[in-house]
Amino acid sequence: MTSDPDLVTRRARLLGPNVPTFYDPPLHIVRGEGVWLWDAAGRRYLDAYNNVPHVGHCHPRVVEAIARQAAQLNTHTRYLHEVILDYAEALTARLGHDLSQVIMVCTGSEANDIALRMAEAVTGARGIVATDNTYHGNTTAVAALSTRRPPIGGRPDHVRLVPAPDALAPLGGSRDAQGAAFAAHVAAAIADLKAAGHGFAGLMLCPAFANEGLPDPGPGFLDDTVAVVRGAGGLILADEVQPGFGRLGTHFWGHEALGFAPDVVTLGKPMANGHPVGAVVARPQVMAAFREAFGxxxxxxxxxxxxxxxxxTLRVIEDEGLQENARVVGDHLLGLLRGLSHPALADIRGMGLFAALEFHPDHAATCAAAVEGLARRGVLTGRVGRAQHILKIRPPMPFSRGNAAQLVETLEGVLGGLE
Amino acid sequence: MTSDPDLVTRRARLLGPNVPTFYDPPLHIVRGEGVWLWDAAGRRYLDAYNNVPHVGHCHPRVVEAIARQAAQLNTHTRYLHEVILDYAEALTARLGHDLSQVIMVCTGSEANDIALRMAEAVTGARGIVATDNTYHGNTTAVAALSTRRPPIGGRPDHVRLVPAPDALAPLGGSRDAQGAAFAAHVAAAIADLKAAGHGFAGLMLCPAFANEGLPDPGPGFLDDTVAVVRGAGGLILADEVQPGFGRLGTHFWGHEALGFAPDVVTLGKPMANGHPVGAVVARPQVMAAFREAFGxxxxxxxxxxxxxxxxxTLRVIEDEGLQENARVVGDHLLGLLRGLSHPALADIRGMGLFAALEFHPDHAATCAAAVEGLARRGVLTGRVGRAQHILKIRPPMPFSRGNAAQLVETLEGVLGGLE
Structure with a gap:
């Protein structure tokens, strides 16, 4: 594991304090290809964390598409151009529920910022509900829904957070009762927003509850909640930034896996394999209301x-069968992971190429040590969860059975050395 | 002038209503090079409007840099990498006033959204002042400062708008008194924000007042205002998205031309010649406060x-002497433009490769007809101003004397045919 103290010093000088890095010391990565990253010393790392390079780091078809179009024309949408329409057609063809109109933006944060205004435009209200252990982006409006860092002066009064699904401490106890318990919290939050005079605009959530730690509450979990939201006149805003584009294996979208019909879908990170692209997809009535109210x-x-x-990126997902790969390799990976044992491990779960190893919350240090140990042995993962106690596995989609074996073998070795 | 009814129909179906286009019928542009754009029928247009392709459409050095790096590595800043540090060093070397630390983002909107929070972090207050004829981006937070479309339920109470500088109706009458009059309005807005309990965080403005119609109030205009803002404990946030990177010719930045020291500078559109890049540059104390409060x-x-x-993009600006080109060709262009006459023309002004032909506000239709007439004759310009009565000229920076001559000759012909 190589780092570069000079780069760390320059970073602090040029970018300021508290700019987050991964691993200690942080890695100095210089090259990527497929599921692999290389550091400046030529050491190779298996990337089991990054979802942005969805079809693999530096996929030649994506690089070639960028290079070719950049050499031909790169201008805004006030002129007509085919490629935005071709893409919007291909994208909406993958979505049901009349999700047929698209706004293209540059980041998932911009997409979620628009989604909140769509709910406002349709309902005339501002009240928003989200979970209490999540993240939907970095603009002022969406950061207000984040639990990572409360805004100065406290959270805006038009935002209400409800207890997130939690695999270790499920709301409502039994699996069947969890959806009802979540819906009851949402109903209470809506009533509270209405009583405070904000009205209710909508519920924003990630259908895989990725930032909540991937609790995998199972299909149907949101049935009661959807009924509550619709009954209260609000919109359901599905943040598909993490689960979208086939990662879950069984389904192309998280909301399909969970089994509900959102009014708005937002997209980001993996959408263009690292090129800054995001999107909002909405029903025509929702889009018209937004365009009318906000331009x-x-x-x-x-x-x-x-x-x-x-x-x-979309074509590569299709042509290389990456959703099916996520299903098959994801199942295989989960089987291997379930063979691991360590006294601090509380739960092992996953959906496609998205897996979570949850440590007991008071053993977050063990989780941290595992992530660091993996990195030192050439495998990159990350952490999530209220106590940062969940080891997050979310590799590029061409991850193979061999990659899964390397990850789990390395993890076994690392865990074996940890108290 | 060719358009494509089929594309217009597909656009409405896939992107929804009220998606803005330029010109009637809108152009179907397929290729760009330098100051030129081509439509699908092979017709060539002189681009005298687009500032995003700052060093020229599809500049080969920028295209090559993108293609090369995209093939090598494209990942996030949680790993160490040289190129962000090299760029931050090169960028901050062009800025004074201790503006030495950088946050890289994807759009000018994201940059301005951060700048507002920087002012909030430093002051602990939310009150913001901007002009009443401007635009600083499309996120919820910065759209609240826009006068194009007031938010649902009215503008947030922590925002106050002051009368924008206006070339035809200058605040304070004489040129000398204009700065004092503007400062008095800012002082009143600050007092109002404080009385309402919001406190005062800062003043956000474009140092060229580009969206205000490029009124060119002259160096020193902000002297009194700066004293007022600093006296009230607020920050000065300079939105350099339009004037930055040498466009004004005499100076690399708008705030240098106007002669004031901002606390935060935001960058966007021209920064990477069309690649989605923006940035916030701030003093270390400002950056530290933001990072501490908001992450x-x-x-x-x-x-x-x-x-x-x-x-x-930055290297091409330097290597091709594009700031000096903007100064020389801009002066030449302004001289040619001042030779134009039409009864509806009220004022002709410019700074470098940024010029405004202001029509009498009740002759906005003449301005619209001029822009459409120019497009039909193969020259692209745009409109700005409270009544959209100002013809805006803001070409790519390699604009030549010959391009200027073509623009002005074509404009002369168009104006000659308009009542």
């Missing part, structure tokens, strides 16, 4: 290069 | 490809 123009959003990158 | 991570912001694109 919207995004200078870079939907430019031909961004759309070419997104289109190439 | 911040942007998945795509500062990735190696974005930084390579931004670095190549």
């Amino acid at each position: 919207y123009f995004n200078t870079f959003g939907g430019n031909p290069v961004s759309c070419a990158a997104a289109m190439a | 911040y991570f942007n998945t795509f912001g500062g990735n190696p490809v974005s930084c390579a694109a931004a670095m190549a």
